[in-house]
Amino acid sequence: MEGGGRRRVVVVGAGLAGLGAAQRLRSHGSLRLLEATARAGGRVCTRPFASGLAEMGAHWIHGPSPGNPVFLLATHYGLLGPKAAQEENQQVEAGGHPPLPSITYGSSGRVLSPQAVSEAHVLFDTLLASARACQGAEEPLVPSVGQYLRAEITQRVPALGGGEEDARQLQLAVLAACLKLECCISGTHSMDLVALEPFGEYVSLPGLDCTFPGGYSSLPDCMVSALPEGTVLLNKAVRTIRWRGSFHEEGDETRDFPIQVECEDGDTFLADHVIITVPLGFLKERHQDFFQPPLPEQKAEAIRRLGFGTNNKIFLEFEQPFWEPQQQVLEAVWEDESPLKEPSTDLEANWFKKLIGFMVLQPPEQHGHVLCGFIAGKESEYMETLSDEEVLSTMTCVLRTLTGNLHLPAPRSMLRSQWHSAPYTRGSYSYVAVGSSGDDIDVLAQPLPEDLEDPRPLQLLFAGEATHRTFYSTTHGALLSGWREAERLNQLFDAPSPAPQL
Known part of the structure; x- marks a missing residue:
């Protein structure tokens, strides 16, 4: 096997997987990381806003504990506050999204009963846990998480709110709000699109x-700084990856490369191996013309x-709160809604x-x-098509409706993310949809060519959050997938891996 030092590797995408x-x-010896946009980080994107910072993409380290590589790396670089380092914080089984002190506003402009809200949340969490327990079921009764939850809620309708009609409607409205929260967590339009069994x-x-x-x-930023200067090339959008070929550099016929990476600005890079870390949203839209020959079926x-x-x-800054x-979450419930x-x-x-x-x-x-x-x-994608003024004025109306204060001052400034419109992202993160399974994640992660006996193995390798079967949709899943492909x-180069920077 030719030594790793002379083999050329190109990484496409400078998010956490690529980095x-x-x-x-x-x-x-020869490594280039090509990033389509003007910055590294991918779906990690911090912007200044008001007197502080706004996280346009990834917000939290979910599960900051020794099993989380993002937590370990952030600790290594000294990027976290003292509280995150406390051992008792690392041992809490929070289930991914611990509850924060909150107040719940209804669309009638009143604060809803904390007890009624809490009862609905507890019920929803119980039903969600039972949906997760359907994993491994031979034939799940229904294909989607949404259908499963609706069927369970329907059975419980008579008992909701102690059987009293207004209280029952309020519980249903809160359950509808819980479903919307779960859509945000799962990164989906509707829980009817999320497959139940996986x-x-x-x-x-x-x-x-x-x-x-x-x-x-x-x-x-720390990860980029730790790489040799010139490794990361920004504003280098890739147009086509030609693989299974035989490409030569001008004037050197002795060395041929199986891959040519062609950029939108006309630059080309020859490589033995390319690690593709672009978001699944981009692959959905572009994979047919992005790879030549096309990917296997x-x-x-x-x-x-x-x-x-x-x-x-949507970030809103106010003159005065x-x-x-003590309130950390203001929950919104439209009181006429129901999951049914x-x-x-x-x-x-x-x-x-x-x-x-x-x-x-x-x-x-x-x-x-x-x-x-x-x-x-879809509502989130529609919001992206509106002007800042339209979004700001709608948010002002929503907050006046919820608080019942028709004179609530408008926010002084606004900032919002627009991930669906971002041409190299086309959305936020992946989920296992109805009709797919965790096996599809493994297939997506599988390098090409598929034949291990191929004389030129591992031409295309795939990383990114959508390629991690158990941590999809997370930054730690993305980082682990990048390490996995490296x-x-x-191993192919028989090169000792550099000690991880942890």
């Missing part, structure tokens, strides 16, 4: 979710079947009702008085 792969291949394969790590005091982007099918949805954020200092009613398809009239509410950015001394709203699915190459 993780580059990190593990950094002792390697739903329980996703693994939540222990630890209380934590954030980066200096912004999530401080992590990719089995991989193309996996790309088509797996789900990839949009979850956006209208919420109490067909949702409206009129996006123009109702898009804002998909908003689950707002989180208060902490601490206010750092951020100012800022709320961060979360909205998923290790594949290091």
